[in-house]
Structure formats: structure tokens, C-alpha cells
Amino acid sequence: MTIAAKFEIEFLQYLGPDGTLVRDDLPEAGRDTARLLELFKQMLFVRTFDTKAIALQRTGKLGTYASCLGHEATHVGIGASMRPEDVFAPSYREYGAQFMRGVQPREVLLYWGGDERGNAFEHAPHDFAWCVPISTQCLHAAGAALSFKLRKQPRIAVSTCGDGGSSKTDFYAALNSAGAYELPLVLCVINNGWAISVPRSAQTGAQTLAQKGLAGGLHCLQVDGNDLIAVLEAMRQASERARKGYGGTVLEFVTYRLSDHTTADDARRYRDDAEVKAAWERDPITRLRIWLTAQGLWSEAEEAKWKEECGARVDVEVNAYLNTPVQPVEAMFDYLYADPPPELLAQRAAAIAAEGRHG
Ligand SMILES: Cc1ncc(C[n+]2csc(CCOP(=O)(O)OP(=O)(O)O)c2C)c(N)n1
Numbered sequence: 001m002t003i004a005a006k007f008e009i010e011f012l013q014y015l016g017p018d019g020t021l022v023r024d025d026l027p028e029a030g031r032d033t034a035r036l037l038e039l040f041k042q043m044l045f046v047r048t049f050d051t052k053a054i055a056l057q058r059t060g061k062l063g064t065y066a067s068c069l070g071h072e073a074t075h076v077g078i079g080a081s082m083r084p085e086d087v088f089a090p091s092y093r094e095y096g097a098q099f100m101r102g103v104q105p106r107e108v109l110l111y112w113g114g115d116e117r118g119n120a121f122e123h124a125p126h127d128f129a130w131c132v133p134i135s136t137q138c139l140h141a142a143g144a145a146l147s148f149k150l151r152k153q154p155r156i157a158v159s160t161c162g163d164g165g166s167s168k169t170d171f172y173a174a175l176n177s178a179g180a181y182e183l184p185l186v187l188c189v190i191n192n193g194w195a196i197s198v199p200r201s202a203q204t205g206a207q208t209l210a211q212k213g214l215a216g217g218l219h220c221l222q223v224d225g226n227d228l229i230a231v232l233e234a235m236r237q238a239s240e241r242a243r244k245g246y247g248g249t250v251l252e253f254v255t256y257r258l259s260d261h262t263t264a265d266d267a268r269r270y271r272d273d274a275e276v277k278a279a280w281e282r283d284p285i286t287r288l289r290i291w292l293t294a295q296g297l298w299s300e301a302e303e304a305k306w307k308e309e310c311g312a313r314v315d316v317e318v319n320a321y322l323n324t325p326v327q328p329v330e331a332m333f334d335y336l337y338a339d340p341p342p343e344l345l346a347q348r349a350a351a352i353a354a355e356g357r358h359g
């Protein structure tokens with residue numbers, strides 16, 4: 001038999017679910033304990049924010065919201081691995097990555113509160129807005145990566161999509177172009193086990209989602225997405241390859257969606273409690289807390305103090321959101337067309353009249 005090609009997919013993990021190391025060849029990301037501690041604190045902040053956002057939605061102060069519970073290590077690790085001049089093209093729940101890029105929590109709240117001004121990130125000028133049409137952001141990132149290559153800039157584009165998103169043509173087209181043109185693109189597939197009510201097992205016949213990149217000639221790696229050290233090391237490898245001109249990477253981060261899909265969903269209708277309970281055993285925050293505590297870098301008292309500070313910081317953001325004057329009703333018509341068609345102009349006038357104003 002003649003073999004045309006052979007492939008293997010590596011699974012990267014350093015810190016196991018019980019908070020102990022599963023291998024002793026720690027990469028730089030695992031030895032830089034000061035940075036790990038900062039990122040752990042950031043993960044706690046993200047969880048505090050997420051809990052508050054759900055409470056806001058439940059009390060009628062926010063529209064539908066997509067929780068990031070359980071994804072903290074993957075999200076924070078991705079954002080922490082990028083340089084300010086790079087470009088991030090997210091889907092809709094990667095707040096942890098976005099906060100590391102400079103997006104403000106108040107902007108996230110504005111967006112989910114139905115105010116598109118939340119999309120205009122004051123301190124993350126290079127990044128794309130949230131992208132709800134599944135995986136189309138992968139193509140935006142590929143386009144950005146192509147422009148970096150043509151301009152000979154040492155920048156990279158990073159995009160995130162879900163396990164469900166990795167079934168979309170846009171994802172395949174993005175990885176194909178990255179392979180064909182050797183683009184500085186990092187495609188992060190965040191495999192959280194579910195695409196709304198579709199489980200990973202029904203999503204694809206592929207053994208791993210990482211291997212999808214093989215078809216495009218990309219570097220591929222499967223990563224424990226609940227292990228911050230593994231996330232940082234995987235991102236380092238992929239970013240270095242991209243920046244040095246060796247082309248793109250597909251990283252599959254294996255994590256779990258501990259929440260409902262969004263606040264408009266009730267996952268108890270299609271998901272076993274036992275599965276969720278087992279997933280909590282792999283929680284990214286717990287395992288890093290155990291490890292940092294064992295290193296003498298963290299304690300219960302410090303956590304209590306930090307959580308209080310997180311709460312206060314989140315309150316400032318929530319107040320900024322709640323105190324943002326709402327846009328005039330006609331704003332929803334004003335950024336679609338340079339010359340709106342007559343039907344829209346009529347609707348615009350009707351909306352203003354319904355508010356009791358004359359526009
Ligand atoms: C093109 C397109 N088709 C369908 C939808 C409806 N939709 C919203 S989220 C979602 C599931 C996405 O699952 P996954 O990619 O795993 O991401 P996750 O929500 O788990 O982060 C679907 C089908 C959409 N937003 N866009």
C-alpha cells in the first residue's frame with residue numbers, strides 16, 4: 001500500500017481538571033505565574049460580569065443575552081495572546097477575549113440592550129463588531145489577514161466560531177483561503193459541546209474539529225479549552241507561525257457551555273443534568289484556583305476581596321449602561337441607506353409620530 005499523506009492531531013493539556021499538572025514540561029505561559037494570576041483574576045471578573053448580565057436580563061433591563069459561563073479560560077487566553085494592532089473577529093459570546101482587547105463591559109451591555117452604539121468599541125479600534133450570522137466572521141478575518149500579507153504588516157487576524165459554526169461553508173472557505181494564500185490567520189473553533197440544541201455528536205462525523213484545517217493545509221491542534229496554560233501555549237504557537245509567514249492554524253478549544261444557549265433558551269429541555277454536572281468538574285476557574293493556591297499565589301481571603309472589587313467594577317459599568325440616553329427611534333432607519341426608499345421613509349415618520357414627536 002502506498003500512503004499519500006499521514007496526519008495526526010495533537011491534544012494539548014497541561015493543567016488537568018483536578019488542578020494538578022498532567023505533564024512537567026511547562027511552557028513559558030505556565031512559568032509566568034504573575035501573568036497567570038492576572039489572567040485568573042480576569043476570568044473571575046468575566047464570570048462576575050456574566051452573572052450580572054443575566055440578572056439584568058431577568059429583571060427586564062437587558063435584551064437577550066448569550067452567556068459565556070464556562071468559556072473563561074478559552075476567551076481570556078485568546079484575547080491575552082493578541083497584540084493591540086492585530087484584528088479580532090468574534091461571534092457573540094467571547095466577552096473575555098474582548099475585554100482583554102479593550103472592549104468595555106458597558107459596550108457589551110449596550111449591544112445586548114439593543115443599542116448598536118455598543119458595537120463602536122472606543123478602545124478596540126481594529127476589531128470587528130459582534131457577528132451573529134454564524135461563521136461569516138471567519139471570512140472577515142481571512143480578508144483582514146490577506147490585507148496584512150499584501151501590506152507586509154506583521155499583524156495577525158484571529159476569529160472565533162463555535163462547534164456548530166465549524167460546519168458552515170464560510171468556515172471552510174476561510175480556512176481554504178488561509179491555506180491557499182498562506183494567510184496570518186488563527187481560526188479558533190470553540191467547541192462547547194452544543195450548538196443551541198444540537199450536540200457535538202450530531203454536528204459532524206469528524207473525530208476532531210481541529211482536523212478540519214488539514215483539508216486546507218493549515219496547522220491544527222486540539223486544546224483543552226478549560227486549561228488556561230494550554231490555551232496560551234496554543235495561541236503562542238499559532239500566532240508565531242502566522243507572524244513569521246508560515247500561514248494559518250485551526251485551534252479547537254474543547255470546553256463546555258455551562259449555561260443555556262442564550263437567555264431565550266432553556267437547555268433543560270434537551271440536555272441531561274448529569275452532563276452539566278460532570279462538566280462543572282472540568283470548570284476552568286476551579287482548576288486554576290487550585291493550582292494557584294497550591295503555588296502559594298492565591299487564597300480564599302484574596303478571592304473574597306477580589307470578587308468584591310469585581311462586583312464594584314461591574315456596578316460602575318452597569319450604571320454607565322443604564323444612564324446612557326436612549327437613541328431617538330429613527331436611529332434604526334438612519335444607517336441603512338444613503339437614500340432610503342420611500343417605504344422606509346414612511347415607516348420612519350410613523351415611528352416618530354407614534355412617539356408623539358414630529359421629525
Ligand atoms: C447563518 C446562521 N444560521 C443560523 C443561525 C441561528 N443560530 C444562532 S446561534 C446558533 C448555534 C451556534 O452554535 P455554535 O456555533 O456551536 O456556537 P455557540 O452558540 O455554541 O457558541 C444558530 C444555529 C445564525 N445565527 N446564523
Ligand SMILES: [Mg+2]
Pocket residue numbers: 162163164190191192193194195196
Ligand atoms: Mg457550540
